[in-house]
Amino acid sequence: MTEPFFGGFDLAASTLWLFYAFFALLLYYIQRENMREGYPLEDDSGNPSSNPSMFPLPEDKTFKLPHGRGELTVPSGQIPERADIALKKVTAANGFPLEPTGDPMLDGVGPASWAPRRDVPELDGHGHPKIVPMALNEAFSVAAGRDPRGMPVMSGDGEIVGEVTDMWVDEPEQLVRYLEYRLDAKWGEGTRLVPMTMARIWGGKVKINSIYAKHFATVPMVASPKQVTLLEEDKVSAYYGGGHLYADASRQEPQI
Incomplete structure (x- = not known):
């Protein structure tokens, strides 16, 4: 067989x-x-x-x-990586913290660092900018909560630095992504954006705790009053985020 x-x-x-x-x-x-x-x-x-x-x-x-x-x-x-970053090594070995050599918030290093993203706005599925000012779209309104437009903007050290003029919304998500505010002449010129997650609406004011009044003049500006690019979003968010560590020297000390 x-x-x-x-x-x-x-x-x-x-x-x-x-x-x-x-x-x-x-x-x-x-x-x-x-x-x-x-x-x-x-x-x-x-x-x-x-x-x-x-x-x-x-x-x-x-x-x-x-x-x-x-x-x-x-x-x-x-996209090429950022070059000539104002940082120095504190030890010869890799993986250790790098130390800023200038103004870290202006140089965009550490917590204030940003990536060289494309300088174009993020688009929705129809090819339109996702994030736009509410003033340009009459279909949007504040349905719940307090409308921050017209409220004063307070810095982390208690100074009134400007007034909220508009909200920038993510149309597909129907979320407020940024608040737009106009600076008082004492603290700078023009308008700036602040991420909604880094602002607190309380007591009839919009408080931005991460930075002090002296820092608002150098908050990165956006080129267009109608849209914000990916690169601009990174720079704006990084500036406020970096303020949590660099706005005050005491913030860099150990917190117990």
Whole structure:
């Protein structure tokens, strides 16, 4: 009696080994796709890393961006990282904190750091800017809570620095993302934006605790009164965020 075809073949074991092989190839593919941004690796000084990766960089892939925004090729076509950042190393080893060498809030380092994002507004599914002033869209109104427009803006040290003039809303999400305020002449000129999450409406005032009155003149401005770009959003949010540490020297001391 002859052995039947595949008679001694362990189908269950072979299926398991095929799964192992597929899973290993899947991990390899996903890891290489993950290396399209932020690679090749650099050390804290911006030099090529001595340990680039155990996987090779993927081949260039070109993505066609929606709404006529051209093409993007990665990894070779990435936006260059920021250069000449005002920081110095406190030790020769990598991974240790870097120390600011100038005004960290103006230099955009540490908690005040920002990424070189594209200087274009974020768009909705129809190709329109997502975040726009409420004054430009009559369809929006304040349905609940207090309307902050007209309220004075108070700094972290208790000074009145301006007045809220508008709210910038994320139309698809129907959320207030920024408050717009006009500075009093004593503290600067023009209007600025503050992220809604960094402002507190209380007692008929809008308080911004992260920065002091002297810092408002150098809050990054937006170029257009009708839209805010990705780069501008990063810079504005970083400035207020950095103030939580850098606005006052005492904030950099240990908090117990």
